[in-house]
Amino acid sequence: MGILRRLPTPATVIPVQALGELYNVLVRKTGRSAAEARTSVMAWATTYPTANTTRSALVAAAELAAAHRLGIWDSLILAVSAENGCGFLLSEEL
Secondary structure (H helix, E strand, O other): OHHHHHOOHHHOOEEHHHHHHHHHHHHHHOOOOHHHHHHHHHHHHHHOOEEOOOHHHHHHHHHHHHHHOOOHHHHHHHHHHHHOOOOOOOOOOO
């Protein structure tokens, strides 16, 4: 969490897909209630700008997934990040 506190907020973007995955992790892996997970996700969404999934990101994600045997949801995070000029990606699984 320390690295996140040092990131400049205007230069940080969160793919909407990542917020959905955060919600699932909070509910399924940490046992938080749906209301608690919603509160956490909304806090992230209001603190940092979000990046929406576009049709071109979906196409790129499908190509990444097929070419590199990645999961589609991870590929979507990569594609949206690339579309938004991401130079540094933090991920739990990637």
